[in-house]
Amino acid sequence: MALERGTRKVPSAAERGPVSHALFRVVRLHRMLAGQLLRDLGLHLGQELLLMHLWDSGPVRQTELIAVLDSDSATVTRMVQRLEKTGLVERTPDPRDGRATLVSSTSAGHAMRTEIERMWHDLEVATVGDLPPATLAPMLDALATIETNLATATAKSV
Numbered sequence: 001m002a003l004e005r006g007t008r009k010v011p012s013a014a015e016r017g018p019v020s021h022a023l024f025r026v027v028r029l030h031r032m033l034a035g036q037l038l039r040d041l042g043l044h045l046g047q048e049l050l051l052m053h054l055w056d057s058g059p060v061r062q063t064e065l066i067a068v069l070d071s072d073s074a075t076v077t078r079m080v081q082r083l084e085k086t087g088l089v090e091r092t093p094d095p096r097d098g099r100a101t102l103v104s105s106t107s108a109g110h111a112m113r114t115e116i117e118r119m120w121h122d123l124e125v126a127t128v129g130d131l132p133p134a135t136l137a138p139m140l141d142a143l144a145t146i147e148t149n150l151a152t153a154t155a156k157s158v
Contacts, residue, residue: 008025010022023146030123030127031045033123033126033127034119034123037119037122037123038119040119041112041115041116041119042086043112043116044079044082046069046071046075046079047079047082047083047088048116048119048120049068049069050065050069050076050079050080050083050089051083051088051089051105051109051112051113051116052116053065053068053069054089054103054104054105054109055105055109055110055113058104059092059102059103059104060102060103060104061094061100061101061102061103062076062077062080062101062103065080065103080103083109086108087106087108087109088105088106088108088109088112089103089104089105089106089109090103090104090106091103092104
């Protein structure tokens with residue numbers, strides 16, 4: 001027998017994980033909307049996060065981007081190559097280590113900041129909707145706890 005949650009039925013196989021099932025649905029829809037908004041800017045999911053890190057940190061090695069984005073080398077390499085082709089980032093030799101390269105935002109990449117900030121605002125408005133402001137802080141606290149729990153479980157399984 002499937003549990004009722006709002007207007008959605010939790011499949012019987014997920015009855016013992018209703019929060020996980022709800023998170024899965026919410027994250028899927030959030031990513032879909034973020035992807036649509038980013039496509040309007042000519043970007044793919046994750047590329048805006050890479051640019052945001054470069055804006056805050058300045059030039060960095062690709063290994064730092066891999067760690068920050070919690071991704072693998074091949075994915076970040078493709079992402080950097082795509083952004084480089086569009087002129088939003090550039091790679092230059094690391095002056096401290098000639099074997100390494102630094103990735104940095106170009107002036108065109110910096111020019112995207114306002115649009116990306118607007119995109120994140122639009123995503124936030126669509127996500128939060130008409131939730132009362134007083135509910136947001138406890139929600140953010142709960143999400144931070146969930147993130148910590150998942151990070152701990154992930155670290156244990158490696």
